[in-house]
Amino acid sequence: MTVPIDQAVLQCGERTLDLGQARIMGILNVTPDSFSDGGRYARVDEALARARALVAQGADILDIGGESTRPGAEPVPLEEERRRVLPVIEALYAELAVPLSVDTMKPALMREAVATGAGLLNAVNGFRAEGALAVAVEAARERGVALCAMHMQGEPQSMQRSPHYDDVVADVGAFLDQRAAELMAAGVSRGQILLDPGFGFGKTLEHNVALFRGLPRLAAAGLPLLVGVSRKSMIGQLLGDRPVAERDPGSAVAALLAAQAGARVLRVHDVSATRDALALYSVLNADGDNEQDSRGN
Numbered sequence: 001m002t003v004p005i006d007q008a009v010l011q012c013g014e015r016t017l018d019l020g021q022a023r024i025m026g027i028l029n030v031t032p033d034s035f036s037d038g039g040r041y042a043r044v045d046e047a048l049a050r051a052r053a054l055v056a057q058g059a060d061i062l063d064i065g066g067e068s069t070r071p072g073a074e075p076v077p078l079e080e081e082r083r084r085v086l087p088v089i090e091a092l093y094a095e096l097a098v099p100l101s102v103d104t105m106k107p108a109l110m111r112e113a114v115a116t117g118a119g120l121l122n123a124v125n126g127f128r129a130e131g132a133l134a135v136a137v138e139a140a141r142e143r144g145v146a147l148c149a150m151h152m153q154g155e156p157q158s159m160q161r162s163p164h165y166d167d168v169v170a171d172v173g174a175f176l177d178q179r180a181a182e183l184m185a186a187g188v189s190r191g192q193i194l195l196d197p198g199f200g201f202g203k204t205l206e207h208n209v210a211l212f213r214g215l216p217r218l219a220a221a222g223l224p225l226l227v228g229v230s231r232k233s234m235i236g237q238l239l240g241d242r243p244v245a246e247r248d249p250g251s252a253v254a255a256l257l258a259a260q261a262g263a264r265v266l267r268v269h270d271v272s273a274t275r276d277a278l279a280l281y282s283v284l285n286a287d288g289d290n291e292q293d294s295r296g297n
Ligand code: HH2
Pocket: 027, 029, 031, 033, 034, 035, 036, 065, 067, 068, 069, 070, 103, 122, 123, 124, 148, 150, 196, 198, 199, 226, 227, 228, 229, 267
């Protein structure tokens, strides 16, 4: 877990995320229809309880999303996404010290989420929605927020129909390089950028496996990588059609492998299992530098 990156600290508005080692991003879906946990944390009190539990288990950052992006998901109107997400960000910002990420493609919500306390904008379409890049750049420059640009081929409604790449690692790497270059040309500093290859977003199982194996190549570009494979269909398929409810052990192993391959932020549902996997690796790996887990575990 010692692939060098250019910046060891990610600036997330008024908060920071130390990327000297892999960090855990706990997923908080305040949606009725997310693929693995839809409807479980849709009420504000349920979302707050879940967020507290994720942080107690070891989440270093929370990612709050009000629109499912699972294959085939219907877009959510702005007003509804706003109603789901903003009260949760507001309450969490007041109560918890971890940086908060908002998972949205909508520029209007990005702006409001930042004003409410979000320190990271996570856009699964890489800020390609009309007006999103300008809003993200402004938030990064004026409020110091971090930006996560993810690769997705197509749109959630249709992305799994017939994804195609010449060379998935090279193609995704080229997109991420270009996005990072655009952000930096617009004045965003390197220490505010995360890149994400976008597992499951317009990719077949073969694409996902090739991309995972290519993580060291992507990490070698020097910007920190975020990897999200938690409970996704690639985990289920690789384990013989494992149902969503039984994918957490496989997800924790995959998160650990991603960290070994150079990922710095692991976006997961099961924070405890991921934390344990990382903690054991840091002590038991004979080749590593055996850095002590900063949480003191
Ligand atoms: N995956 C999902 C949503 N947002 N953001 C980033 N940066 N990377 C990802 O891999 C990613 C993401 C999909 O997972 P989930 O949030 O669990 O499901 P849903 O989209 O159904 O809410």
